[in-house]
Amino acid sequence: MSAQEKKCPRCGLLIGLNAVRCPGCGRSYLPPPINPNTEACAKLSVVFGGIAFVLFRWGVSGLPEIARALYHVVYWFSGVAGLVLGIISLLRLRANPRLSGRRAARIGIALSVAPVAFGVYLFTTLWRH
Numbered sequence: 001m002s003a004q005e006k007k008c009p010r011c012g013l014l015i016g017l018n019a020v021r022c023p024g025c026g027r028s029y030l031p032p033p034i035n036p037n038t039e040a041c042a043k044l045s046v047v048f049g050g051i052a053f054v055l056f057r058w059g060v061s062g063l064p065e066i067a068r069a070l071y072h073v074v075y076w077f078s079g080v081a082g083l084v085l086g087i088i089s090l091l092r093l094r095a096n097p098r099l100s101g102r103r104a105a106r107i108g109i110a111l112s113v114a115p116v117a118f119g120v121y122l123f124t125t126l127w128r129h
């Protein structure tokens, strides 16, 4: 082992001292940042999940006929977007531990699950009749 090399603690391969990633096992050697970046999808997931949840709680019954189509479009779009973005950010966070936002992604998913599940339930019920 020379002065410019270190041993990877995971796989034992000799790697350059300034190596960013172990070529043997893929372990990252970037120093942890002081302020880790929040995964952008996690924030968006909370925003869309929040919109979907508010619409879900609010309901469509008090709205005039003309606004109902828009309600359903926004409801479905934000519900599905919140759910998908939350899952994407959880996967990204798993792949990159330097990112933060796990809590936000979970909140986004939690907010989106009820509106989407209820929407799917209503849709399948209506479909049968």
Ligand SMILES: [Zn+2]
Residues within 6 Å of the ligand: 008, 009, 010, 011, 012, 013, 022, 023, 024, 025, 026, 027
């Ligand atoms: Zn390694």
